Amino acid sequence: MTQRMNTEARREQIACAALGLLAERGSEGFNIAELAESVGLVPSAVYRHFEGREDVLGAALDVFRDRVYALVDAARNEAENPLMALELLLTRHAKLIESGGAVPHIMASMDVPGGRADRRAKTQGIFRGYVARVEGLVRDGQDSGQIRSDIDPTSAALLFAGLIQPAVQLRHAEGERFDITAHVARVWELFRRAVGRD
């Protein structure tokens, strides 16, 4: 028998493992058997800690939400000013793409039409929360004079989000040949020209 763990610790372990599998397989390719195996359990053991598959996905989404928000907050805290925070956030997204855990990729895999309505609502809530945080950075940039004040913060935030998504797609299509770092650097210059005050 596998080493016993109390259900709280096991829940968290399973939720994290589920998120990893989701990044690889997508929400529909995701299955309980593989999840159980990845934490050294038998499939039925998962039901000691979760009500079912959908419950596991919900817990994985919670982990995902925390990580995404932490990503933005870290960039905000570590950078000297709002514009540099956005640039730092962008390069960190690029790193995630390289490691296979791209944020938009996971978002898309969870927000599928087949999925249950409450899961989709949760995913969309995460997206709105993300955009709201980026919007906050944009507003800060406007206050500090780095970003033009005539720009709609929501539009700028969505434009920023749009910098990342096509890169994920092309990374998938081109594989290693696609130089994300170079791409991100070029596209950042375009973004800065679009919103910057100069």
Next chain:
Amino acid sequence: MTQRMNTEARREQIACAALGLLAERGSEGFNIAELAESVGLVPSAVYRHFEGREDVLGAALDVFRDRVYALVDAARNEAENPLMALELLLTRHAKLIESGGAVPHIMASMDVPGGRADRRAKTQGIFRGYVARVEGLVRDGQDSGQIRSDIDPTSAALLFAGLIQPAVQLRHAEGERFDITAHVARVWELFRRAVGRD
């Protein structure tokens, strides 16, 4: 018995219906029973015209590819100049989002990790083809002097693609409240400022 059709006409009818269902349900929610019903057939009848589910998806992808490319070509032909072609293309993407047939949405639903490798390769090929066409428009814009010549056409094309994707996401999240037309107009201004020569 349903009215007989020759297999060529039926194949096309089924492929188009499949694309419609894919837009609604995603590639994993897509099932043969519903597809058959939508064209007034019994599930097993589909196998008179296709080898199987994956074959149907492939045919639907072909229809999709033709439509996407036609979208770009139409914008190119109808607009006075390359920059206006891009703007026209963007507003037509917005219309598709409103009608539920958003291009990135369908792309994402086909390019899932669970899908067979050949289907994913096809989807990615469509994306590359799309980007290449937009790149062509960017180059034309550079030649005609509307777009700054120091800009990498691929980056500009990906930035353009990125204008649409977050809008799809937010449209899903916010529903009718989200005014796509207004969003597209604002984000277009940002794009023009990023790449335009002025």
Next chain:
DNA sequence: TGTACATCAGTGAACGCGCGTTCACTGATGTAC
């Protein structure tokens, strides 16, 4: 023009696989006395 035949699209019953989920049981861990 009429008849016989071949072709082929459509039907419905049945099969089988994958996978989420259930359940009775086991045995380890922690607690009461």
Next chain:
DNA sequence: TGTACATCAGTGAACGCGCGTTCACTGATGTAC
């Protein structure tokens, strides 16, 4: 400190549903003579 008991995480067999797919059969359409 040692023993008895309750709790609870882990096990493996089995169930059942959904769904893609197969197959023998039907009947309409078009062609040969």
